[in-house]
Amino acid sequence: MSDFVNNFWSVYVSGITMVGILACLILLFVTARKKVVSDEDNTTGHVWDEDLRELNNPMPRWWMWLFIITVVFSLMYLAMYPGLGSYTGKLQWSQTGAYDKEVEKAKADLEPLYARFTAMSTEDIAKDSQAMAIGERLFMNNCAQCHGSDARGGKSFPNLTDGDWLHGGTPDRIHETIAKGRIGMMPPQAEAVGSPEDVRNLAHYVLSLSGSPHDSVKASLGKSKFTTCAACHGMDGKGNTMLGAPNLTDDVWLHGWGEQAIVDMVTNGKMNQMPAQEGKLTPAQINVLTAYVWNFSHKQGSAN
Template sequence: MSDFTSNFWSIYVAGITIIGIIGCGLLLWITSRKKVEATADNTTGHVWDEDLTEMNNPMPRWWMWLFVLTIVFGFGYLVAYPGLGTFKGQLGWTQLGEYQQEVEKANTELQPLYARFASMTTEDMAKDPAAMAIGERLFMNNCAQCHGSDARGSKGFPSLADGDWLHGGAPDDIRKTIHDGRVGVMPPMAAAVGSPEDVRNVTHYVLSLSGSPHDSLRASLGKSKFAACAACHGMDGKGNAALGAPNLTDDIWLHGWGEAAITAMINNGKTNEMPAQAGKLTDAQINVLTAYVWGLSHKAGASR
């Protein structure tokens, strides 16, 4: 990335800025020294379209001083704030510092709002309309971009409303996922499984685990080769929440369903990341968001 960045552009912009300010000052100085000789009727003697006469009315003095103050302000701004290359300004102002101050101010103002949820359990918060309204806003602002506004996800982004959890669906598991993030890794397994035919046979065995359409003969041949996958998914294919290994028996496919998708997964592997939210949200906000997410899969009639 360093090949595409340098100090040239910051110096270039700073140079143009300074030249522009100095140029404005020179223009004012030059024009203020130029005197137009007026005729007896206070005109410059220039006439257009036979009767359009230019009057000799100089710019008001106060208007000139506004330009001068603007120039002085420009130099003062460059001294106080960053604007001259890598110079940080005498006030030490930064966008990041401004943002952090605004966040701290907002968190301080919102602290009393979250305080009443601190002593509530996740289950109780999930029943509280006020907590769920706040949780929904937090979800829409921070989670819906990946999981969707209905929390049902899409290819590569898990649904949070179906009760199927890669890393566990208990409140503490969800809270840890939101707080710390998760990195899920499915390594390429073709070499461990065997030949391309063996990979295809394992694919059909995996399809058979969920009752999906498959070739029963290939599935029977792939069962023994599935041992290479059992270390994470278990011999029964029900997965392992401690490893984030998905359940292969429930017909829920995060990265696509069918022979081609599963074969590609075995051959190429996959890495997925859920970014940590601890740097964006306070513990109180994560607490409420946890209750909202937990409640999505614990509504009446939700799939378990």
């Protein structure tokens, strides 16, 4: 009922529910009292296909009582569980509450399994075959949707296997990224750079930093405009992991390569978000996941 914006919908749902139950009771009452005048041979007088006749036998009592029990059960159910609009029921049950209990139970059951990983370093966890098997499942369930099952990412989703880290690739920085999440923002800079031609020249200068194909004349004209970008990316274009500003000299293009891709980035800006896993995963699970992700670009062997 969280999508309902006022009390009308709560009353509306409750009304339809109760009217439906009441209609069932009325139908049962009317059917039970109705008497059908039968012929001498105990038929209703209806004939189908010339010789198929309907007997006038009463409704089986077990069927009638089963119908009544069903109605009574529905009333009891609505009293105990949510079903009448915003009424939460005597038991205060909810899908969210049931899910939270299952998660807490799962965490308690798995705590002994993760206990030995809590005090281990990232490097040691990365060498543990059991930890890496657990890390693989954690990655598939929580990270692969964006970074891919092979962790190679895609356009706008970082490749975790190439050693190119926006916010740093040390265990501590990876742990921080997983736990707290990241928000990356490239503000629109076209107005600060100058004319559309200046933006295109700047794009060619950025391409030249990584040795990518570019127009050298336009790149030379765009070099002076790079001061607008240097505040985050540095004068040498090597980026800043504290700001999450990418290295522009390594030929790794997160949001697309080429003049037009860079022009669009400078003109429109970009915002990316890595959701925080803290609260969703336990500290021990984050430790294991950190080691699993760190291992992609460091290739540690499993010892056992």
